[in-house]
Amino acid sequence: MGNSxxxxxxxxxxxxxxxxxxxxxxxxxxxxxxxxxxIGENGAGKSTLMNILTxxxxxxxxxxxxxxxxxxxxxxLDAARRGIGMIYQEFMLYRDLxxxxxxxxxxxxxxxxxxxxxxxxxxxxxxxxSEYSFNIPLDAIVKDLSVAMLQQVEIVKVLYxxxxxxxxxxxxxxxxxxxxxxxxxxxxxxxxxGKTIIFISHKLKEVLEISDYITIMNHGRVVAxxxxxxxxxxxxxxxxxxxxxxxxxxxxxxxxGDVLLSVKGLTVKDKDEIVRxxxxxxxxxxxxxxxxxxVAGSGQQWIVEALxxxxxxxxxxxxxxxxxxITYVSPREHRLDGIxxxxxxxxxxxxxxxxxxxxxxxxGYHIAHGFKNKYLVDTKQANxxxxxxxxxxxxxxxxxxDKVAALSGGNIQKMVVGREFLQRNKxxxxxxxxxxIDVGAIEFIWQKIIDLAQEGVAVLLISHELNEVxxxxxTIKVIYNGQLYDGGRHGELTEEEIGLIMLGGNADAK
Amino acid sequence: MLxxxxxxxxxxxxxxxxxxxxxxxxxxxxxxxxxxxxxCANLSYEAVMLYSCFFSVLGSYISGSPWVGLLFGMGIGIFxxxxxxxxxxxxxxxxxxxAIALNSTAWAVTTLLMVIIFGVRGTVYNExxxxxxxxxxxxxxxxxxxxxxxxxxxxxxxxxxxxVIIAYIVMYHTPFGLRxxxxxxxxxxxxxxxxxxxxxxxxxxxxxxxxxxxxxxFLTLSGISMFVENMPAxxxxxxxxxxxxxxxxxxxxxxxxxxxxxxxxxxxxxGTLSLPTQIIAMIPxxxxxxxxxxxxxxxxxxxxxxxx
Ligand SMILES: Nc1ncnc2c1ncn2[C@@H]1O[C@H](COP(=O)(O)OP(=O)(O)OP(=O)(O)O)[C@@H](O)[C@H]1O
Ligand SMILES: [Mg+2]
Numbered sequence: 001m002g003n004s005x006x007x008x009x010x011x012x013x014x015x016x017x018x019x020x021x022x023x024x025x026x027x028x029x030x031x032x033x034x035x036x037x038x039i040g041e042n043g044a045g046k047s048t049l050m051n052i053l054t055x056x057x058x059x060x061x062x063x064x065x066x067x068x069x070x071x072x073x074x075x076x077l078d079a080a081r082r083g084i085g086m087i088y089q090e091f092m093l094y095r096d097l098x099x100x101x102x103x104x105x106x107x108x109x110x111x112x113x114x115x116x117x118x119x120x121x122x123x124x125x126x127x128x129x130s131e132y133s134f135n136i137p138l139d140a141i142v143k144d145l146s147v148a149m150l151q152q153v154e155i156v157k158v159l160y161x162x163x164x165x166x167x168x169x170x171x172x173x174x175x176x177x178x179x180x181x182x183x184x185x186x187x188x189x190x191x192x193x194g195k196t197i198i199f200i201s202h203k204l205k206e207v208l209e210i211s212d213y214i215t216i217m218n219h220g221r222v223v224a225x226x227x228x229x230x231x232x233x234x235x236x237x238x239x240x241x242x243x244x245x246x247x248x249x250x251x252x253x254x255x256x257g258d259v260l261l262s263v264k265g266l267t268v269k270d271k272d273e274i275v276r277x278x279x280x281x282x283x284x285x286x287x288x289x290x291x292x293x294x295v296a297g298s299g300q301q302w303i304v305e306a307l308x309x310x311x312x313x314x315x316x317x318x319x320x321x322x323x324x325x326i327t328y329v330s331p332r333e334h335r336l337d338g339i340x341x342x343x344x345x346x347x348x349x350x351x352x353x354x355x356x357x358x359x360x361x362x363x364g365y366h367i368a369h370g371f372k373n374k375y376l377v378d379t380k381q382a383n384x385x386x387x388x389x390x391x392x393x394x395x396x397x398x399x400x401x402d403k404v405a406a407l408s409g410g411n412i413q414k415m416v417v418g419r420e421f422l423q424r425n426k427x428x429x430x431x432x433x434x435x436x437i438d439v440g441a442i443e444f445i446w447q448k449i450i451d452l453a454q455e456g457v458a459v460l461l462i463s464h465e466l467n468e469v470x471x472x473x474x475t476i477k478v479i480y481n482g483q484l485y486d487g488g489r490h491g492e493l494t495e496e497e498i499g500l501i502m503l504g505g506n507a508d509a510k
Numbered sequence: 511m512l513x514x515x516x517x518x519x520x521x522x523x524x525x526x527x528x529x530x531x532x533x534x535x536x537x538x539x540x541x542x543x544x545x546x547x548x549x550c551a552n553l554s555y556e557a558v559m560l561y562s563c564f565f566s567v568l569g570s571y572i573s574g575s576p577w578v579g580l581l582f583g584m585g586i587g588i589f590x591x592x593x594x595x596x597x598x599x600x601x602x603x604x605x606x607x608x609a610i611a612l613n614s615t616a617w618a619v620t621t622l623l624m625v626i627i628f629g630v631r632g633t634v635y636n637e638x639x640x641x642x643x644x645x646x647x648x649x650x651x652x653x654x655x656x657x658x659x660x661x662x663x664x665x666x667x668x669x670x671x672x673x674v675i676i677a678y679i680v681m682y683h684t685p686f687g688l689r690x691x692x693x694x695x696x697x698x699x700x701x702x703x704x705x706x707x708x709x710x711x712x713x714x715x716x717x718x719x720x721x722x723x724x725x726x727x728f729l730t731l732s733g734i735s736m737f738v739e740n741m742p743a744x745x746x747x748x749x750x751x752x753x754x755x756x757x758x759x760x761x762x763x764x765x766x767x768x769x770x771x772x773x774x775x776x777x778x779x780x781g782t783l784s785l786p787t788q789i790i791a792m793i794p795x796x797x798x799x800x801x802x803x804x805x806x807x808x809x810x811x812x813x814x815x816x817x818x
């Protein structure tokens with residue numbers, strides 16, 4: 001082993017996809033036992049750089065050095081063997097397998113040459129869990145677990161594979177505040193034990209909190225290297241985007257109209273007959289932004305699914321939209337009636353990653369408005385619409401016929417938001433609209449939401465970012481344990497007061 | 511009449527033939543469950559079975575040994591799988607279409623070969639075609655009904671039953687089985703775990719071909735020693751269906767194969783009564799529909815519970 005002061009060095013890494021230069025002579029030096037953050041706009045090339053490190057992509061040129069020694073990986077397995085572990089933006093888990101099987105797959109210990117030695121594997125996993133204080137249910141099936149738990153599973157998985165350098169690509173975008181604190185405790189613990197963390201996030205506050213070093217990328221290049229105590233959020237944001245960013249919504253007096261959506265006694269059960277939403281009532285007027293804050297998993301998902309016709313509410317529930325009972329109608333009719341939907345799970349429900357950008361841009365609206373001349377899809381019109389989204393929402397892409405899978409995470413999100421925002425909808429149901437989006441683009445999307453409301457669109461905003469709900473909403477509701485509580489009007493309650501309701505502080509009072 | 515039907519339905523000979531009739535399904539499904547678990551939509555069982563029926567007869571005819579017949583049957587099974595794999599895994603053509611192409615040419619090709627090699631149509635029967643001989647176990651003799659059902663079968667029957675256990679162990683207790691299941695659920699995750707996805711796809715495909723080849727051999731060389739045009743007559747599809755409904759779990763697949771075996775046995779025994787043969791011949795397929803229906807009912811609830 002060399003005795004370099006850096007555990008990892010990437011030198012002059014260059015990677016192109018066709019015309020596009022995703023990484024342009026990037027240099028990165030990471031010290032052992034530190035948290036090194038990489039931040040940058042959507043499409044800046046962060047994930048690409050990490051994919052090169054784990055050998056998912058081959059660099060066009062450049063070198064990787066581990067402990068001062070040049071290395072050439074043959075494949076991802078090789079990278080894993082050399083101690084590089086990655087936790088992906090989209091989790092790499094097998095839904096129907098147990099946590100245990102998920103962890104050992106590919107790295108099974110064997111007895112008699114061909115049988116999996118479950119005992120030995122379990123001992124090793126339990127050792128890791130106790131050494132780094134993780135508490136995960138090894139025999140549970142993955143699809144039954146919460147996201148925060150799954151993330152712990154991912155971390156234990158890379159540790160089990162013997163990782164020394166752990167890359168986390170936007171690990172906090174799916175976590176609750178408690179989950180994030182849990183993750184940070186784990187990260188500090190890991191670093192304390194000599195592991196090295198590469199941390200990618202768009203949430204600058206977190207980056208400042210957890211990092212030892214920060215590298216800033218823009219358009220495929222490294223533009224700055226800073227220490228967290230030299231900068232603040234605003235400075236980081238401007239370094240990233242190349243201009244000053246105001247992290248504040250430009251809230252104006254709303255123009256509230258008539259009641260557009262009225263929900264009465266909404267009760268929803270999941271497929272195991274567990275009540276997820278209990279007797280929820282609310283109303284949204286046109287021109288109003290109604291925000292629902294709450295800890296992830298409090299029932300938000302079920303409300304939205306019922307509202308959009310993806311799930312049947314129980315008897316006695318009533319959803320009236322624009323004077324029409326839509327309690328039991330299909331998503332297709334919701335679209336036709338003018339209800340738009342930005343789902344939380346963009347890869348699962350928002351897009352078809354294997355289809356092209358233009359196909360995804362009209363998806364869901366192929367029936368509702370235009371895009372077809374009688375029987376055939378009007379590709380010209382669809383392409384024009386795609387261009388409109390790309391232009392207005394700054395989606396960084398090469399061509400409309402490219403597959404969505406080739407876009408960076410944040411750019412996919414911008415495309416989905418653009419698709420729903422640019423239609424003449426009367427009601428928009430938006431879940432976590434700025435998930436995985438850089439600060440510059442958040443500013444823009446917030447402004448769009450406010451503009452739409454000014455034009456008379458009713459907005460139901462469901463976000464796990466309390467700040468987002470508080471900045472944008474005219475009326476705030478808080479969901480806790482499947483029930484809705486009042487969160488006051490815009491600016492009426494403080495962040496602490498709402499935070500308390502989110503944790504059940506008002507449950508007794510009601 | 512009803513009494514007679516019930517007596518036959520629960521007679522020892524019906525159960526004895528249940529096991530024999532389940533065997534061709536068992537070989538194919540125990541060898542093929544990995545292929546399906548890896549996420550491959552392989553519908554070519556019918557073709558593989560038909561080719562191996564013909565070639566096992568040919569092998570036995572040339573050599574006078576059923577073992578050579580078995581070798582021929584497995585060999586051609588593997589060969590057809592390789593054709594399927596070349597189309598679907600190398601050239602990435604649509605698997606369904608590739609399988610339909612194989613299935614629809616199989617009948618024509620085997621019939622053509624039959625005319626060329628044996629100079630007959632319809633049925634190939636020849637003294638030089640030798641079947642496996644039944645094996646007699648002395649220790650079973652005083653086990654009553656058990657003896658009647660299990661004793662005096664060809665060796666392949668016993669192998670089929672051992673295969674269920676082996677297949678189960680391989681599926682749930684070896685890295686191979688775990689990785690195959692992983693690939694089927696999340697190919698990309700398996701890749702990042704360093705699993706050579708393509709290699710496992712090919713291995714599972716070849717297993718499917720080899721074992722479905724045994725199924726074909728069983729049809730021709732377990733006693734009747736002849737080849738008939740379109741011999742599997744749907745058994746390939748039943749094999750595939752039992753894998754799908756059994757969700758790749760060898761023990762569950764085993765139960766479903768037994769059910770299909772039993773319904774085919776009913777066709778045989780009830781055929782001796784004066785019932786319309788068309789109705790009786792429907793039994794196995796009605797069984798399929800009922801099983802699918804019950805299987806579907808379990809999943810049916812609400813609109814959005816489609817697992818993504
Ligand atoms: N497989 C691919 N084929 C073509 N282009 C790609 C591919 N992967 C990434 N790109 C392009 O490379 C650029 C950099 O993408 P990358 O995913 O590295 O961005 P990122 O910094 O991670 O952004 P985000 O914050 O949105 O996740 C983007 O413009 C993207 O469209
Ligand atoms: Mg990314």
